[in-house]
Amino acid sequence: MSSPKTSEPTAAETATTAEPTPETQSAGGETQVDGAAEPSNGSGLQEPEYDVEVKLADLQADPNNPLFSAKSFEELQLSPELLKGIRAMNFSKPSKIQEKALPLLLLNPPMNMIAQSQSGTGKTAAFSLNILSRLDLNNISPQALVLAPSRELARQILGVIELMGGQMPGLKVAAAIPNPKRRSDRIDAHVIVGTPGTVMDMIRRKNIDPRNLKVLVLDEADNMLDQQGMGDQSKRVKQLVPRNLQIVLFSATFPAKVIQFAHQFAPNANVLTLAADDLTIEGIKQLYVDVNADQDKYATLLKFYELMTQASSIIFVNSRRVAEELEQRMTAEGHKVAQLTGALDGQQRDEVIDRFRRGEAKVLIATNVIARGIDVQTVTMVINYDVPVTVEGRPDPETYLHRIGRTGRFGRVGVALTFVHDKRSWQNLNEIATHFNTELHLVDTGDWDAVEQMISKIVKSGRAGKSTKEMTGMDS
Ligand SMILES: Nc1ncnc2c1ncn2[C@@H]1O[C@H](COP(=O)(O)OP(=O)(O)OP(=O)(O)O)[C@@H](O)[C@H]1O
Numbered sequence: 001m002s003s004p005k006t007s008e009p010t011a012a013e014t015a016t017t018a019e020p021t022p023e024t025q026s027a028g029g030e031t032q033v034d035g036a037a038e039p040s041n042g043s044g045l046q047e048p049e050y051d052v053e054v055k056l057a058d059l060q061a062d063p064n065n066p067l068f069s070a071k072s073f074e075e076l077q078l079s080p081e082l083l084k085g086i087r088a089m090n091f092s093k094p095s096k097i098q099e100k101a102l103p104l105l106l107l108n109p110p111m112n113m114i115a116q117s118q119s120g121t122g123k124t125a126a127f128s129l130n131i132l133s134r135l136d137l138n139n140i141s142p143q144a145l146v147l148a149p150s151r152e153l154a155r156q157i158l159g160v161i162e163l164m165g166g167q168m169p170g171l172k173v174a175a176a177i178p179n180p181k182r183r184s185d186r187i188d189a190h191v192i193v194g195t196p197g198t199v200m201d202m203i204r205r206k207n208i209d210p211r212n213l214k215v216l217v218l219d220e221a222d223n224m225l226d227q228q229g230m231g232d233q234s235k236r237v238k239q240l241v242p243r244n245l246q247i248v249l250f251s252a253t254f255p256a257k258v259i260q261f262a263h264q265f266a267p268n269a270n271v272l273t274l275a276a277d278d279l280t281i282e283g284i285k286q287l288y289v290d291v292n293a294d295q296d297k298y299a300t301l302l303k304f305y306e307l308m309t310q311a312s313s314i315i316f317v318n319s320r321r322v323a324e325e326l327e328q329r330m331t332a333e334g335h336k337v338a339q340l341t342g343a344l345d346g347q348q349r350d351e352v353i354d355r356f357r358r359g360e361a362k363v364l365i366a367t368n369v370i371a372r373g374i375d376v377q378t379v380t381m382v383i384n385y386d387v388p389v390t391v392e393g394r395p396d397p398e399t400y401l402h403r404i405g406r407t408g409r410f411g412r413v414g415v416a417l418t419f420v421h422d423k424r425s426w427q428n429l430n431e432i433a434t435h436f437n438t439e440l441h442l443v444d445t446g447d448w449d450a451v452e453q454m455i456s457k458i459v460k461s462g463r464a465g466k467s468t469k470e471m472t473g474m475d476s
Helices: 080-088 096-105 123-133 151-164 196-204 221-225 231-240 256-265 294-308 320-332 346-357 397-404 423-435 448-461 468-472
Strands: 052-055 113-116 144-147 173-176 191-194 215-219 246-251 270-274 284-290 312-316 338-340 363-366 379-384 414-420
Touching (some): 123 151, 123 215, 123 246, 144 151, 144 196, 151 191, 196 231, 215 221, 215 231, 221 231, 221 246, 221 256, 231 256, 246 256, 284 423, 294 379, 294 414, 338 346, 379 448, 397 414, 414 448
Parallel strands (some): 113 246, 144 191, 144 215, 173 191, 215 246, 312 363, 312 379, 379 414
Antiparallel strands (some): 052 270
């Protein structure tokens, strides 16, 4: 990053309020599996090139054995119903993480797994296939439990499992997310997907019977295990479920501070990891804009508005207050935006995210509640209106990575644009870029035509695969 043109901030300028709900926190990490660029998938999209390191808990699985790298779904000996489900999703071959993780996940007797792969590379399908292949459909009691950090993500995972298991007769999948009207309802389903607080509460009230659980998945596992995230809740859930179940931890990030706890939580796990340099996705063009003062941020944001509405965009902010202010101001000026923060009730949150998924709302202003896991393929632009920071006000590389990962899903291209407005925010972003050893490009707001042309070109091109220079007109 080039040096900031902005001056030293005042304390007031730098103060940011992290979203206080338990469903907001971040994660970060380093790690590395082998592999070359994927040929085109069924969708015509191409996965980015990256290496995954495999660490096996015991040597019963030889990583060089072709059985432990599945090049097709057929060779995994899945049921015909599951193969039909995969076809219905238009997946023609496994993604890199699916290729590596599935043979290990499906081993019998089951083994625990800690697996890392970049955002948008198909982790959900990997753990969902494992779950679905282990169910006894004749027994309508919970056999698999998936925990996720937000209701939005839990609902999304539920949708994937239902779609993938759509050909499995009698399959029941249920959500355990906050719902004041159904707090006392008992859940009879084969698979439960929920947020940890609600799941814990429902097990204690005997509305979820944990006795037949065989698989426990923590999606966004680093966040679910972090003491500043949902670590305590996840630990309590684990105390309430059978001891011998298969524990599966998935995330794009595993920062050093949680990795030890992850190994305690999922003992003797097979481990799939990525190198820190491989964490960012090439299809996501990372830009930043340097504005002079806080007030100029809004004016600059408006300049991008038209580009944002060309497809779908998310504007991330660090507090509910800024989300509300931006929404009110933009709406009053006739712009169509929606807002999603932990201040809304569950029903409102569901309505907002569903409208955004359907493309009825194109610009979504959000706090970190939806920074992780949300898969809306039409999102071509992510704006960090505020540089992500931890509750202590430190730069938060993991949240940055998860936020920008809402675009550029499964080989698509996207733009991630971060605003810096003073020395502190510039330093924070610079630390994030250094953490991932990645280059961010300065947008020259002196030439709007060029900016517009460059971003439109990326946004409209839709898919990755071209060189950065070709895509952006910039050297990477
Ligand atoms: N084998 C496959 N072939 C084609 N598309 C796939 C395949 N696997 C997953 N996808 C698609 O890729 C997209 C991203 O998948 P998913 O949401 O599971 O990513 P993720 O790795 O969990 O990302 P995040 O880290 O952001 O949670 C989804 O739209 C999914 O349908």
